[in-house]
Amino acid sequence: MSVLEGLEGKRVIVTGAAGGFGAAIARKFGAAGARVLVADLDDVGARDVAGSIEGAVPAQVDVTSPPQIQAMVSTAMDAFGGLDILINNAGTTHRSGPTVDLDVKTFDAQVALNVRSVFLGAKYAVPHMEEGSVIVNTASIAGKRPRPGVVTYNATKGAVLTLTRGLASELAPRIRVNAVCPVAAQTNFMTNAFGDGGLTGDMFDKIVGGIPMGRIAEPEDVASAVLFLSSPRSGFLTGVCLDVDGGRSIQ
Numbered sequence: 001m002s003v004l005e006g007l008e009g010k011r012v013i014v015t016g017a018a019g020g021f022g023a024a025i026a027r028k029f030g031a032a033g034a035r036v037l038v039a040d041l042d043d044v045g046a047r048d049v050a051g052s053i054e055g056a057v058p059a060q061v062d063v064t065s066p067p068q069i070q071a072m073v074s075t076a077m078d079a080f081g082g083l084d085i086l087i088n089n090a091g092t093t094h095r096s097g098p099t100v101d102l103d104v105k106t107f108d109a110q111v112a113l114n115v116r117s118v119f120l121g122a123k124y125a126v127p128h129m130e131e132g133s134v135i136v137n138t139a140s141i142a143g144k145r146p147r148p149g150v151v152t153y154n155a156t157k158g159a160v161l162t163l164t165r166g167l168a169s170e171l172a173p174r175i176r177v178n179a180v181c182p183v184a185a186q187t188n189f190m191t192n193a194f195g196d197g198g199l200t201g202d203m204f205d206k207i208v209g210g211i212p213m214g215r216i217a218e219p220e221d222v223a224s225a226v227l228f229l230s231s232p233r234s235g236f237l238t239g240v241c242l243d244v245d246g247g248r249s250i251q
Helices: 020-031 043-051 066-080 104-128 151-171 189-194 201-209 219-230
Strands: 011-015 035-040 057-060 083-088 129-138 175-182 241-244
Touching: 011 020, 011 066, 011 104, 020 035, 020 043, 020 083, 020 219, 035 043, 035 066, 043 057, 057 066, 066 083, 066 104, 083 104, 083 219, 104 129, 104 151, 129 151, 129 219, 151 175, 151 241, 175 219, 219 241
Parallel strands: 011 035, 011 083, 035 057, 083 129, 129 175, 175 241
Antiparallel strands: none
């Protein structure tokens, strides 16, 4: 059985799906024959991605807002008649630098987008999910192996890991809950951390030097892991935080 088998007709929400990991995840679900709601605050981006997936539905969503998460779930229910898979992928980071220089508003915004959104997604989606449904959260290897300069990001992704395990314990055996922990990838996400151009120069070399596989992650790497955790092939896995890190966590 390929990873894509067993996902045809599944009804899926992917947040943060206008670009990066989320867009790759949404498109891969579409290729598997799933019905996908492409959710993002970036309405134009969500529409562009949805337009590339047969039968996909775009939704502009602020994932930190309870009413908007409720509306997102309602949109999926109305469009698909149910919900089988929730991918809590939306997240952000901040410009790398000393913690003492970090603005408190930036800290609060990261907690809201990286942690609150996962809680809200589960809170409002789970009542509509039947036995055999799946939640996959995008955490980060930074939640296990923190880097200096992005302490708030490290902390929020560590919280996502704990949320994942707690939900897995609470919702088993009816619903499986897992997470992926990617290493750095050259997406727009890196612009937030390192400025225009993203991950380049000495910092790029330093990060790649700590990855045994000799490269950073690609969105397709993460999408493949997410689909595996969503598929029947991982049917006995729950509470797992799958490292998609090229071996960084073993260094």
